Amino acid sequence: MSQQKAVIKPYHHPAAGWGALKQVAAQLALQKIPVKGVITLLSQNQPDGFDCPGCAWPDKEHTSTFEFCENGVKAVAAEATAKRTPPTFFAKHTVTELMGWSDFDLENEGRLTHPMRYNPVTDKYDEIAWDDAFALMASHLHALNDPNEAVFYTSGRAGNEAAFLYQLFVREFGTNNFPDCSNLCHESTSMALPPTVGIGKGSVTLHDFEHADTILIFGQNPATNHPRMLGELREAAKRGARIVAINPLKERGLERFADPQSPFDMLSFKGSKISDLLIQPKLGGDLALIKGMIKFVIQWDDEAIKLGSERAVDLAFIQQHTNNFEAIAEDARQESWDVIVEESGVPLEQIEEIARIYATGDRVISTWGMGITQHKHGVATIKTLVNLMLLRGNIGKEGAGLCPVRGHSNVQGNRTVGIYEKMPVEFLESLERVFDIKVPKTPGYDAVGAIQAMIDGKAKFFFGLGGNFSIATPDTDRTWEGMRNCDLTAHVTTKLNRSHLVHGKEALILPCLGRTEIDTQETGPQGVTVEDSMSMVHISYGMNKPASPHLLSEPAIVARFAHATLKHSKTPWLEYIKDYSKIRDAIEQTMPVAFKNYNERIKKPGGFRMPVPSSQRIWNTPSGKAEFTLQAIPQSSPIHQAREQYGDQLFVLMTTRSHDQYNTTIYGMDDRYRGVFGQRRVIFMNPADIQRMGLQAGDWINLVSVWQDGITRRADKFLVVSYDIPQGCLSGYYPETNNLVPLESVADLSRTPTSKSIPVIIEKTTAPEVANAA
Numbered sequence: 001m002s003q004q005k006a007v008i009k010p011y012h013h014p015a016a017g018w019g020a021l022k023q024v025a026a027q028l029a030l031q032k033i034p035v036k037g038v039i040t041l042l043s044q045n046q047p048d049g050f051d052c053p054g055c056a057w058p059d060k061e062h063t064s065t066f067e068f069c070e071n072g073v074k075a076v077a078a079e080a081t082a083k084r085t086p087p088t089f090f091a092k093h094t095v096t097e098l099m100g101w102s103d104f105d106l107e108n109e110g111r112l113t114h115p116m117r118y119n120p121v122t123d124k125y126d127e128i129a130w131d132d133a134f135a136l137m138a139s140h141l142h143a144l145n146d147p148n149e150a151v152f153y154t155s156g157r158a159g160n161e162a163a164f165l166y167q168l169f170v171r172e173f174g175t176n177n178f179p180d181c182s183n184l185c186h187e188s189t190s191m192a193l194p195p196t197v198g199i200g201k202g203s204v205t206l207h208d209f210e211h212a213d214t215i216l217i218f219g220q221n222p223a224t225n226h227p228r229m230l231g232e233l234r235e236a237a238k239r240g241a242r243i244v245a246i247n248p249l250k251e252r253g254l255e256r257f258a259d260p261q262s263p264f265d266m267l268s269f270k271g272s273k274i275s276d277l278l279i280q281p282k283l284g285g286d287l288a289l290i291k292g293m294i295k296f297v298i299q300w301d302d303e304a305i306k307l308g309s310e311r312a313v314d315l316a317f318i319q320q321h322t323n324n325f326e327a328i329a330e331d332a333r334q335e336s337w338d339v340i341v342e343e344s345g346v347p348l349e350q351i352e353e354i355a356r357i358y359a360t361g362d363r364v365i366s367t368w369g370m371g372i373t374q375h376k377h378g379v380a381t382i383k384t385l386v387n388l389m390l391l392r393g394n395i396g397k398e399g400a401g402l403c404p405v406r407g408h409s410n411v412q413g414n415r416t417v418g419i420y421e422k423m424p425v426e427f428l429e430s431l432e433r434v435f436d437i438k439v440p441k442t443p444g445y446d447a448v449g450a451i452q453a454m455i456d457g458k459a460k461f462f463f464g465l466g467g468n469f470s471i472a473t474p475d476t477d478r479t480w481e482g483m484r485n486c487d488l489t490a491h492v493t494t495k496l497n498r499s500h501l502v503h504g505k506e507a508l509i510l511p512c513l514g515r516t517e518i519d520t521q522e523t524g525p526q527g528v529t530v531e532d533s534m535s536m537v538h539i540s541y542g543m544n545k546p547a548s549p550h551l552l553s554e555p556a557i558v559a560r561f562a563h564a565t566l567k568h569s570k571t572p573w574l575e576y577i578k579d580y581s582k583i584r585d586a587i588e589q590t591m592p593v594a595f596k597n598y599n600e601r602i603k604k605p606g607g608f609r610m611p612v613p614s615s616q617r618i619w620n621t622p623s624g625k626a627e628f629t630l631q632a633i634p635q636s637s638p639i640h641q642a643r644e645q646y647g648d649q650l651f652v653l654m655t656t657r658s659h660d661q662y663n664t665t666i667y668g669m670d671d672r673y674r675g676v677f678g679q680r681r682v683i684f685m686n687p688a689d690i691q692r693m694g695l696q697a698g699d700w701i702n703l704v705s706v707w708q709d710g711i712t713r714r715a716d717k718f719l720v721v722s723y724d725i726p727q728g729c730l731s732g733y734y735p736e737t738n739n740l741v742p743l744e745s746v747a748d749l750s751r752t753p754t755s756k757s758i759p760v761i762i763e764k765t766t767a768p769e770v771a772n773a774a
Contacts, residue, residue: 006678008698008721057228057405058206058532059606074660074667078495079514080544083110085496090116090125099501103471103735104666107495112511113548118503125500125509130552133490133508134564140461140488140506141565147174147440151450151459154180154419155467156408157515159528159540161583162554163410164590165576166465167418169562171428172437172569176444177459178421181663182411183447184472185370187750188378189404190415196386196627198620201412201612203401204365205534206232211399214242214361216354217275218286218385219371219756220405221251221656229405233274242357245275247371248283248654249684249731250724251673279354282345282726283652284757286372287381288633289344289351294388295332296355302333312359317393321617324628328387331630343633345726363399364389370407371654374756376638378747380631387628395626396617406533407663413531416594416610417587421446427590434589435571447473448743448751454482462504464491465554466512468664470499471734474741474753475713492557494547497664498735512554517542519553522578526553529584529602531610538607555580638745642706642759648692648728653683653703653758655734655741664735671733676721681768684723684731693762697722700767703732705740706759713740717768730760 089109095118098106115133116125128136141150152170154163167178182190190200197203209215209232222229237243245251281289301312318325341348358364366389372381386395386402394400406412418427421444428439445453453459455478462469462483469491473479479502483489486504492512493500500509513519519526519542527539552560556577563573576583581599588595594611601608613619619626634640643650658680660668670677674684683701690697699720705713715737725731734755745754 006719008675008682008719009677010675011673058534058536059228059538060206060231075662075665076516078107078665078667079111079516081110083108084113084547085109085111086113087116087125087127094123095125095501095503096123098496102666103498103664104669106497106501107665109496111494111514111547112496112509114550115511116509118507120505125507128508130550130560131564133510134560136506136508137461137463137488137490137561138565141173143487144460148177148444149459150175150461151177151179151445151453151463153447153450153462153464153467153469154178154414155465156181156406156411156414157466158414158554159410159515159530160413160417160537160587161528161580162465162558163414163419164417164583164587165555165558165562165573167423168431168435168571168586169558169566169573171418171431171439172435172562172566172571174440176421176423176440176442177450178419178444179447179450180411180414180419181408181467181472182415182420183751184753185407186373186404186411187446187752188373188375188747189368189382191750192379192382192386193402193404193614195621196383196629197395197402197614198618198626199612199614200415201535201610201614202403202533203395203612203614204403205536205609205615208363208365208399208401209236212236212241212363212365213399214244214357214364216244216246216358216364216366218246218366218368219373220247220367220369221249222405230274237274242277242361243275244277244279244354244357246279246281246286246289246354248280248726248729249656249674250278250280277354277357279346279350280724280726283654283729284375284377284634284637284639285344285346286375287343287377287384287631288340289346289354290381290384290388291332291335291631291633292337292340292344292346292348292351293355293358294328294384294391295335295337295340296352297359297388297391298329298332300359301329313391314393318390321393321396321619322390322626322628323623324630325390327630328628335633339633339635343635358388359392361392361394363397364392364394365399365401365403366394367403367405369405371756373750374747374752374754376745376747376754376757377631377634378752378754379749380634383629384631386626387631390626390628396615401615404533409532410530412533412535413529413537416531417591421449430590434586437569437571446751448746448753451475451479451482451743454485457485460485460487462486462489464489464493464499465558466492468497468499470502471497471738472664474738474745474755475743476735476739477713478711478743492554510557511548511551512557513542513546513551515540515542517544517546517551521553521556521580526555526580527602528555528580529607535610535612536607537602537610539602553577555583637757638707639757639759641708646706646761649761650706651689651728651730651760651762653730653732653737653740653760654756655737655758656731658733661733674721674723679719680733681718681736682721682732683718683762684721684725686725686727686729687722689727690720690722693764695720695764700765702763702765703730703737703740703760704763705742706761707742707745709742709744711742713742715740717765730762 117128193200488506489504490508527541559573584598588598658671702716
């Protein structure tokens, strides 16, 4: 079990640099990576190698030199580890015992080697043959009263081939219940962009970063979540581009970055400056901040009209490409500065400064992460950001555009090939034509809906294609209640995680190949394709020997599951396993425009880009134009209502990752850039709030969620850490704080959990018996 000395020690070095190299060496040692495994890293993100199983940041022309990041190495090392979790491990430990282990310790046991079935008599997992596992799942599906009693979750790590087969199988079975990780993170983006610019994807490529003169980074911490992005920001900064970081937390990676591939950065020990300006809105304050920027631009434009000088807006673009400009201009004129300042938490002079930077930039890119999406008004905030970018024609031209930065490596590709509970009817009808089947048209459950259905007993079967559903989701106690209500839960995975222990009456663990491993089928080694955050689709081949001869690929698991379930299906499931190019042919037949010549185009290094009409100023909206939309600044949200009740005792909490973490995977117990070492149960708090609450840094507190449903949600024993964060705001790691997010607290329209705006009150408490426990 993991034990490490707990220390709080401010970090004054640049992001990456020598600290990253030290951590790379430590991870390789921790995972017992052999020399051949180290050599494998040289093939990461290379044309003939494998795609990083971590984040969705694109590769530079996909032909770069030795380019990878610390967290990419952690992801690869975790997958290529020499450690194993065989059946003998499960024979030694009950599920009840393993529930007491930390998430780090569970995954640190290493790669799973055999399919396993839960034995309720012994409270242990026993080995099961693959055919028996498929037969068991098929029998449960056949026993359902309605296909909609089954839930099929997808994480973003599955390649296009597995994801397409998965959605085809499930729809042929008869349901659209496809909760996925997009529901939990960027769904607000997917809901905001189509009605405004015609497509739910970003409009930029890495080429645009090379030509931008201004980059606005909203609600994002690239140093931890997308470290390779810092390379693009470093180059832009050295070129003279203005970079503004807009984030409640002051993040080291947006201040200075030392590129491990730059001798100057490494030898100077100082790294390169990244951002020119840091703006720290209070949690949920981005919409008001952006609206303040718009108000300034409109004010300057009105002054220019009076003086007969150059306009502050791009009038030619607005007239040719947009609708409703006058409405949002008048709305901005009428908006109160007092409301903007109060609700943003940003002083007026700072709002003017960032507005001036935007208005004097010719080529502006706006990027954003979950700091924007996971709020009740997340969709409205992104639509407001679109308004800002449209004012000066900053969409659809070189060096400018919208850049939502996705998480998992193929979360965007999964959505493209059908992993969505509300796929367009055109896609569904195409499936029917190509495969001669009938598919349901009624929308299925999203992630929050699936949890509620399991709680209510309306969903009895849960299948997870990757991920760690039980702790990636909100309202942990209720999520666990729902999963335990199921008749069967089954998970495709590479390692043991919490979700395998929060099981239904019957349960299966189905171990799969990792992306670093050679996937040999009847016609030879197979590659899988992924789509990154900038809509580039490329192929990935494994390089390592599989961790166990008993592992199956994700496409093989899905196809054999479908074959066992759909006894009279005309779909050639088992044929698809032999040659994945046949799956890509089927994808092309279903979406002939987007995937034209699929198998040919992926042979080119770097692959090809999916159609993104907004990049060419083609707006697939009903009007054929980009739409300005009116969005009010929230003033009666659950946060406002809770503050009316609790006054200044009310805090707003955001969940976040540590630097030793990727999504729910915990690589270690440190958060180096924030100065936290050896522990995870910490709360970052403004020094003035610490003093006001009669606390000191190093004290311990409990957190209690404020929600009007009579359910008590607590997270106890957190260490108070003094940090540069706006007053009234707190930050803590997930999944430790996920239980505080009420299931019903979701973003308008997108139903994304509001994990960045949780109203809480705090209680002083005593230190835990073992303060350095995970």
